[in-house]
Every structure is written in C-alpha cells, then in structure tokens.
Amino acid sequence: MKHFYRYVVLPALLLWATQVYAGGNDDPFLVMGKVDQLELRQTEGDDPVAFEGQLWAGHDLNKLWLKVDSERVDGDYEELELQALYSRAVTPFWNLQVGARRDIKPEPDRNWAVLTLQGLAPYQFEVEASLFVGESGRTALRLVSEYEMLLTQRLILSPEVELNVYGHNDPDTGVGSGLADVQAGLRLRYEMRREFAPYIGLNWQKRYGNSADLAAAEGDDIEDLQFVVGLRMWF
Amino acid sequence: MNTPAFPRLSRRRFVTGASAGLALAGLGLSLTSPKAQAKALPPVLSGNQFDLSIGYLPVNFTGADRSATAVNGSVPAPILRWKEGERVTLRVTNHLAHDSSIHWHGMILPSNMDGVPGLSFRGIAPGETYEYQFEVNQNGTYWYHSHSGWQEQTGLYGAIVIEPKDPDPVAYDRDYVVLLSDWTDEDPGDVYAKLKKMSHYYNFQERTVADLWRDIKEKGVARTWNERQMWNAMRMKQSDIADVTGYTYTFLMNGETPDSGWTGVFKRGEKVRLRFINGAAMTLFDIRIPGLKMTVVASDGQNIEPVSVDEFRIGVAETYDVVVEPSGDQAYTVFAQSMDRSGYARGTLTPDPSLTAEIPDMDYRPLLSHGDMGMAAMAGMDHGGSAAGHGNHSQHAASGGDHSGHNMGGMHHSMTGMDHGKHSMKGMDHRRHGMHASSVSDKPGPAGFGSRAEIHHAPSEFGPQVDMRAEAPQSGLHDPGVGLRDHAQRYGRKVLRYGDIRNLYPTLDRRDPEREIQIHLTGNMARYMWSLDGIRFADAEPIRLTYGERVRITLVNDTMMTHPIHLHGLWSELETGDPAAIPRKHTLLVQPGTKISYLVTADALGRWAYHCHLMYHMPGMMREVRVEQGGRGV
Ligand SMILES: [Cu+2]
Numbered sequence: 001m002k003h004f005y006r007y008v009v010l011p012a013l014l015l016w017a018t019q020v021y022a023g024g025n026d027d028p029f030l031v032m033g034k035v036d037q038l039e040l041r042q043t044e045g046d047d048p049v050a051f052e053g054q055l056w057a058g059h060d061l062n063k064l065w066l067k068v069d070s071e072r073v074d075g076d077y078e079e080l081e082l083q084a085l086y087s088r089a090v091t092p093f094w095n096l097q098v099g100a101r102r103d104i105k106p107e108p109d110r111n112w113a114v115l116t117l118q119g120l121a122p123y124q125f126e127v128e129a130s131l132f133v134g135e136s137g138r139t140a141l142r143l144v145s146e147y148e149m150l151l152t153q154r155l156i157l158s159p160e161v162e163l164n165v166y167g168h169n170d171p172d173t174g175v176g177s178g179l180a181d182v183q184a185g186l187r188l189r190y191e192m193r194r195e196f197a198p199y200i201g202l203n204w205q206k207r208y209g210n211s212a213d214l215a216a217a218e219g220d221d222i223e224d225l226q227f228v229v230g231l232r233m234w235f
Numbered sequence: 236m237n238t239p240a241f242p243r244l245s246r247r248r249f250v251t252g253a254s255a256g257l258a259l260a261g262l263g264l265s266l267t268s269p270k271a272q273a274k275a276l277p278p279v280l281s282g283n284q285f286d287l288s289i290g291y292l293p294v295n296f297t298g299a300d301r302s303a304t305a306v307n308g309s310v311p312a313p314i315l316r317w318k319e320g321e322r323v324t325l326r327v328t329n330h331l332a333h334d335s336s337i338h339w340h341g342m343i344l345p346s347n348m349d350g351v352p353g354l355s356f357r358g359i360a361p362g363e364t365y366e367y368q369f370e371v372n373q374n375g376t377y378w379y380h381s382h383s384g385w386q387e388q389t390g391l392y393g394a395i396v397i398e399p400k401d402p403d404p405v406a407y408d409r410d411y412v413v414l415l416s417d418w419t420d421e422d423p424g425d426v427y428a429k430l431k432k433m434s435h436y437y438n439f440q441e442r443t444v445a446d447l448w449r450d451i452k453e454k455g456v457a458r459t460w461n462e463r464q465m466w467n468a469m470r471m472k473q474s475d476i477a478d479v480t481g482y483t484y485t486f487l488m489n490g491e492t493p494d495s496g497w498t499g500v501f502k503r504g505e506k507v508r509l510r511f512i513n514g515a516a517m518t519l520f521d522i523r524i525p526g527l528k529m530t531v532v533a534s535d536g537q538n539i540e541p542v543s544v545d546e547f548r549i550g551v552a553e554t555y556d557v558v559v560e561p562s563g564d565q566a567y568t569v570f571a572q573s574m575d576r577s578g579y580a581r582g583t584l585t586p587d588p589s590l591t592a593e594i595p596d597m598d599y600r601p602l603l604s605h606g607d608m609g610m611a612a613m614a615g616m617d618h619g620g621s622a623a624g625h626g627n628h629s630q631h632a633a634s635g636g637d638h639s640g641h642n643m644g645g646m647h648h649s650m651t652g653m654d655h656g657k658h659s660m661k662g663m664d665h666r667r668h669g670m671h672a673s674s675v676s677d678k679p680g681p682a683g684f685g686s687r688a689e690i691h692h693a694p695s696e697f698g699p700q701v702d703m704r705a706e707a708p709q710s711g712l713h714d715p716g717v718g719l720r721d722h723a724q725r726y727g728r729k730v731l732r733y734g735d736i737r738n739l740y741p742t743l744d745r746r747d748p749e750r751e752i753q754i755h756l757t758g759n760m761a762r763y764m765w766s767l768d769g770i771r772f773a774d775a776e777p778i779r780l781t782y783g784e785r786v787r788i789t790l791v792n793d794t795m796m797t798h799p800i801h802l803h804g805l806w807s808e809l810e811t812g813d814p815a816a817i818p819r820k821h822t823l824l825v826q827p828g829t830k831i832s833y834l835v836t837a838d839a840l841g842r843w844a845y846h847c848h849l850m851y852h853m854p855g856m857m858r859e860v861r862v863e864q865g866g867r868g869v
Contacts, residue, residue, distance in 0.1 A: 017536075026764075026765070026771050026772060026855035027771070027773070027854075028424075028427070028431075029763075030428055030431055030432065032401065059760075060762055060764050061700070062765075089699035089700075089762070091699055091700060092699050092700075092701065092759050092761070092762075093702070094699075105664055120470050121470075122467065122468045122470060123467045123468065124467060124470055148269075149444055150243050150442070150443040150444060151443060151445075152445075153439040153443065154439075155439070194429075194433060194436050198821050209604075211592070221816050234432070
C-alpha cells in the first residue's frame with residue numbers, strides 16, 4: 001500500500017498538478033493525509049483492527065482522493081476497500097467525486113465505478129453519498145454522515161452513521177439486495193493537537209434482509225456492539 | 236552602511252534643545268529595569284541616505300529558537316525618520332536565499348519605487364541591491380514591509396516617521412512609535428496550508444455544548460433555536476472572528492512580547508504622542524490605555540480633527556497617532572488586545588522605569604451577529620433578542636450586546652439616510668425587492684456622501700469559491716465594529732468610529748466622482764479561498780483608471796471577516812458624510828456584511844497593487860489597479 005502511494009500515486013499527482021495550474025500562489029498544491037479511524041474493536045473473538053483513511057492532493061477546487069477502508073483480524077484482511085477519485089468542487093460546500101473502487105477483500109474481488117457527493121450539509125453535518133456501479137450490473141448505494149459536538153474546545157463527541165444498500169444479491173461476498181447493513185458509531189476524542197486525537201467509543205453494526213440471512217447461514221453475527229479505542233490523525 | 240546622526244525619540248525635545256543623550260538615557264534606564272528586556276528597541280535611522288540590508292536573524296520570542304527576517308539585524312526593522320520635502324535614497328540589499336522587496340506603505344511615489352514584485356519592479360534577487368529614490372511630499376506616521384512571500388510575517392516590518400515641513404499642528408513633547416505585530420514560531424507557509432486544510436485550525440473559541448446549555452437555560456429552547464438556526468443552516472460560525480489566533484501568535488509591541496513588554500518613559504507634564512502602527516500579518520488590535528484619554532490626531536499619517544476616545548480598533552496596516560497627557564506619578568499600561576481576545580500586546584508608559592501598571596483583563600470574546608451577514612431584516616430580529624439578554628452581563632450576553640450595537644449602527648445609518656432622502660429611499664427599496672442583477676447605472680451621488688448605487692452581485696460571485704453574499708449591506712461608518720459595539724454601554728468607553736474622523740485640512744479635490752466602481756470582498760471560509768467579486772488575483776483583469784479622473788470605489792463585504800483593504804499609490808478618501816473634510820487613508824477596514832465608499836483621484840500613472848492586507852487573504856483578494864493616460868471610455 002505504502003509503496004503504491006509513494007511510487008505510483010504521488011508522482012502522478014505531482015505531474016497532474018503542475019500541468020493544471022502554473023503560478024497563482026493563492027492556491028498552492030497541497031497534500032493531506034488523514035486517518036479518520038485507526039481502532040481496535042473489542043469483540044468476543046479476535047479483536048479486529050479497523051482502518052479508515054484518505055489521502056488527497058491537489059488544489060482548492062480540484063483534487064485527487066484515495067480512500068481506504070479496511071478491517072484486519074489476526075494480521076489478515078477481512079475487508080479491504082480502495083477508492084481512487086477525482087474530486088471537483090461544485091458548490092460552496094459540496095464536491096462531486098468520480099472514480100473507481102476496488103474491493104480486494106472479501107474475496108472474490110469486486111470492481112465498481114463510483115459517483116460521490118461529498119460535503120457539508122446545513123446544520124454542519126458531514127455527508128458522503130455514493131453510488132457504485134459494478135460488473136454484471138451490480139449496484140450499491142452508501143450514505144455516511146458524521147456530526148461533531150464540542151464538549152470543550154478539545155473534547156469532541158462525534159456520532160456517525162453508515163448505511164449500505166445493494167441492488168443485487170452477491171452471495172460470494174455475503175451481501176444481499178436491499179438494505180444490507182447499518183453501522184453507527186459514537187466516538188469521544190481529545191484533540192491533543194488538531195492533528196492528533198486519541199479516542200474511545202462504541203461501534204454498533206447490524207445486517208438486514210438478505211444480507212442478514214447470508215450471514216446467519218455462514219454462522220456470522222447479525223448484530224454486534226463493540227467498544228473501540230483508537231487514534232485520529234492527519235497531516 | 237549609513238549610520239544615523241543620532242536616534243531621535245523625541246522631536247520636540249530636540250527642538251527645545253534637550254539633548255538626544257537624555258532620550259538615550261531614558262532608553263538605557265528601561266533596558267536595565269528589573270524586567271530586563273531581551274533586546275534593544277529597533278534602531279532609529281534618519282537623514283536622506285539609507286543602506287538597508289535584509290537578512291536572517293536568530294530570534295527567540297517564545298522559548299524556541301527561530302529565524303526571522305530582519306533589516307540591519309533588527310526585528311522590527313529600524314525606524315526611518317525622514318523630512319517632508321527631501322529626496323530620500325534607500326539602497327536595499329537582499330541577503331536572503333529568496334527574492335525580497337520593500338514596500339513603503341502609504342507613501343505617494345512613482346510606481347517603480349513602490350516595491351511590489353510583478354507590478355512595480357522585478358523584486359530584489361538574492362545578493363542584489365535595489366536603489367529606491369523618491370521625493371517625500373507628505374508627513375506623519377507610515378511604515379514599510381516586505382511584499383515578497385511571507386517575509387512580513389517573519390519580521391520584515393518597520394516604522395517610518397516623517398517630520399512636517401510646516402509647523403506641526405499637533406503639540407507634543409515627545410513621541411514614540413508603537414509598532415504592533417504578530418509572531419508565530421510556525422513557518423507561515425504551514426500556517427496557510429493548515430488554514431486550507433482546516434479553516435478553524437487556530438480557533439479555540441468555538442461555541443461548545445456548555446454554551447448551548449447556558450443559552451437554553453437563559454433564553455429557552457425556542458429562542459436559542461431561532462438565534463442559532465440561520466448560522467447552522469448557512470454552515471457559518473458565530474465564533475469565526477480571527478483566522479489565526481493567539482494559539483500560535485505571540486503579539487508584539489515594538490518587538491517585545493507581553494511578558495517583557497515595551498516601556499516608554501515620560502516626564503511630568505509632558506504630552507506624549509504615540510504613533511500606533513499595525514504591522515501584524517493577520518491581527519486587528521483594540522487599543523486602550525486604562526486611566527488615560529487618547530486624543531486621536533492622525534489616521535494613516537494624515538492629520539485629522541482631534542477626537543478624544545477611550546479605545547480604538549487598528550486594522551492591519553493602519554496607523555493612528557494619539558496624544559496622551561499622563562499625570563507625572565503613575566505608570567500606565569498600553570494595552571492592545573487582539574480582536575478575538577486570544578491574546579494581547581502590551582507596553583508601559585511610565586515616569587520611572589521601575590514603576591509598572593496593572594495589566595487589565597481582556598474583554599469578552601465577541602460573536603458575530605446576523606447583521607454581520609449583511610442581512611438588514613435579520614438585524615431587526617436580533618434587536619428583539621438582544622433587549623432581553625442585555626441586562627445579563629455574563630459572557631453570553633456578549634452576543635446580545637453585539638446585536639443591539641449593530642442595530643445602533645443601523646439606526647445611525649438611517650439617520651444619515653434622512654439627511655439625504657434619496658439614500659434612505661434606495662435603502663428601503665433594496666430591502667423590499669432584494670438586489671439581484673441590477674447594474675450600476677445611476678450617475679454617482681455627490682462626493683462625500685458615499686454610494687447610492689444598487690448592490691449588484693456579479694455572476695462571478697456565484698460558484699464554489701463564494702460561500703455568502705451580503706443582500707442588504709449597511710454602512711459601517713457609525714458601527715465601532717465586531718466586539719466593540721457595546722463597549723459604551725458596558726464599560727463606558729468611547730470607541731472611535733470611522734464616522735468620527737474628519738480631515739484637519741479641507742478636501743483638496745472637490746470634484747464629484749465621474750463614475751463608481753463597486754467591488755465585492757468575497758470568500759469561502761471553509762475552503763479558505765479569498766477573492767474580489769469571486770475572482771482570484773491570478774484570474775483577474777486589472778481595474779483601469781484614467782489619469783486624472785475622480786472615481787468612487789464602493790466596497791461591499793460579502794464575508795464575515797473584517798478586511799483591511801489597501802490601495803497603493805493613490806489616496807483612499809473615505810466618505811464619512813462631510814465633503815469638506817474627507818479623511819485620506821491608505822488602508823480601510825471593511826466590516827463584515829457592510830459597504831463603505833471612498834473617492835480616488837487617479838493622479839499617479841502606473842500599475843498599483845490593491846488588496847486585503849491580511850497576509851493569508853492577500854494572495855487571492857488582490858487586484859492590479861492600472862492608471863493610464865486618457866482615451867479609455869468610461
Ligand atoms: Cu481579508
């Protein structure tokens with residue numbers, strides 16, 4: 001992963017950046033890496049380590065984004081999803097992102113085209129709404145929303161919800177059509193610096209409909225409430 | 236290296252025959268005072284030939300060793316003392332690894348002497364010397380700073396004091412430069428990048444759940460919801476007062492931190508002239524000297540009719556001269572708190588260097604009001620809200636106070652409107668119909684009274700780069716500004732307002748403006764993008780003026796920040812309602828959601844910079860103003 005960033009993505013970004021804008025120092029080329037979640041989730045079995053992050057590079061209105069969402073148990077990926085997107089500001093608070101998503105785990109891997117609306121909704125909700133279109137007519141929708149409540153200037157309580165909906169059954173990867181799963185989190189972080197905040201929290205997930213049936217058939221949990229400890233960081 | 240004849244801290248003392256040595260002795264005393272100062276005041280250079288050398292200087296303002304950008308090894312740069320009517324030559328040598336430049340802020344001079352790379356000249360390359368030479372045809376307090384990169388933030392700023400040719404209308408016995416600035420240990424490029432990545436990075440005064448709870452207890456759920464509803468709906472923050480704050484800044488007075496403090500010594504019975512200069516990169520200061528009335532005698536170097544105040548706000552790049560008459564047996568604190576109250580710079584005026592005065596607490600932290608969004612109708616609603624909250628003097632009543640203060644501004648406005656019936660009619664029209672898509676077609680109103688043109692938001696203002704537009708901007712002339720609005724009621728302080736300023740001398744150019752240019756200050760706070768009319772400098776056409784023409788510029792602030800707007804090379808003559816005594820300024824504060832008008836006589840050919848003087852706004856919020864020989868149609 002690291003090598004992929006270093007040797008493929010960054011040089012490509014730099015090349016692209018210098019081509020698009022020459023001069024104009026009000027809008028410098030910037031790179032931001034962010035770990036939204038790097039956390040240990042406490043379960044009955046082996047504790048998974050979840051990693052959710054993104055790297056963007058570019059200018060005020062045009063950026064390239066890489067998103068990673070993964071879960072590892074015992075050093076093996078149970079879930080690994082990568083997205084590479086071109087992001088363009090379309091209104092003061094919203095960006096339109098198009099690109100590709102690749103699910104490496106669970107196997108077999110799946111490829112999707114992505115269209116995402118990402119931004120800040122009224123009342124200060126961070127929102128990410130994505131449409132995915134895959135091979136064999138597979139479709140999926142994802143809605144993620146996050147809110148921040150300042151208990152103090154540095155102690156921040158952040159509820160988050162994620163919904164996944166699929167158009168078709170895909171028994172190989174364990175998803176069924178319709179509302180497949182809901183994840184809700186509540187994390188309390190302390191910003192030691194803006195860039196570095198340890199947190200504790202709760203993460204709740206539940207599968208629904210066909211997905212729940214598939215999970216039950218596999219002997220997996222349908223509902224799970226986990227205590228989490230983690231770090232949020234950016235540069 | 237051209238050394239000065241001798242430092243001159245006090246012109247009057249010199250004139251009356253007191254030796255410069257005495258002034259130096261005063262300085263020496265303060266240096267050996269118990270609060271041993273880390274370093275000497277900036278040196279004073281006078282005469283008409285100067286060799287200035289730009290280089291790196293190790294400094295330590297916070298306990299951390301850093302490298303500053305200095306002139307002749309001094310931060311702030313040396314005080315330059317010139318004489319009106321003389322021709323000065325300044326040989327500036329750049330010893331940095333990067334291009335540099337010096338801009339003489341507020342000086343009226345040929346455009347190739349103005350020191351803006353890309354407009355006036357090519358800049359000064361490493362190792363090169365540029366010779367500036369121009370006639371000094373004005374007097375008063377000015378300053379100079381780098382116009383390259385972020386060098387101004389890292390220390391390249393200094394005072395200019397010009398002795399008048401004619402007898403000074405201001406009587407004083409000694410004068411001091413009081414140069415304010417903001418220092419950060421961070422690399423300014425990193426500061427800018429952080430703001431782009433997280434625009435509230437430096438704001439640690441946001442409203443918390445505890446504030447919400449207090450509001451609900453005091454005002455009830457319904458009113459709390461109503462008051463906050465629009466802010467939340469618009470994704471704006473009422474606590475967004477300063478982009479960069481005391482979290483990273485150490486505020487300096489004449490290069491001294493608040494811990495050490497600057498010291499100015501006076502003798503019993505002396506009138507002391509303080510030449511305040513805001514050389515900060517991003518910080519607006521509110522200045523007061525508890526126990527002393529300040530008589531404001533000059534603004535941006537220009538003499539004004541004296542106004543006695545308790546407090547005044549100084550925008551970045553503005554200068555104000557005040558005269559104080561301290562009693563002989565007491566020390567006073569010169570207190571300059573940042574507009575967002577995240578810190579302060581301070582000094583001491585004292586008859587005896589061993590005497591100090593109490594350092595006052597900072598005032599409450601201001602919140603923006605609905606009026607700061609440029610919404611007249613909402614300001615009316617605020618009024619009701621504030622009346623109830625007003626009796627309460629907790630931190631939170633602050634917002635209520637702000638609201639009512641704003642409405643006082645609004646009331647003043649409508650009173651001004653009554654004097655000129657047309658204006659108020661226009662204003663009412665605006666509110667009724669909204670103000671889109673009507674271009675500026677009227678012949679501009681008479682000089683002195685400001686704009687009566689419709690507010691027009693250009694199509695370029697609509698896009699991801701602009702997050703709001705003021706729909707009904709009011710005049711900011713009689714509004715003391717965000718965070719100062721209720722100081723009269725709350726503390727009994729008289730605060731200077733632009734509407735109080737009258738030029739000491741009659742207006743020189745009495746012509747009415749031939750045309751009016753409306754320019755909108757625009758931005759997107761969350762993306763940290765700044766522009767004029769929604770167009771950043773890199774994409775903009777110059778604003779063209781015809782040599783000799785008299786034009787009105789109306790600035791409409793479509794953002795919620797207070798922007799100090801600086802026009803190089805030409806005076807900005809602020810229309811405060813009296814055409815006979817229009818004050819001349821080089822930098823004008825434009826309050827959030829308001830409009831302000833000034834007249835410009837295009838009497839200097841060339842290419843001039845025109846920009847917001849907040850360092851991290853400037854790259855985008857900037858234009859070239861090009862003054863050309865006639866032939867261009869209006
Ligand atoms: Cu600005």
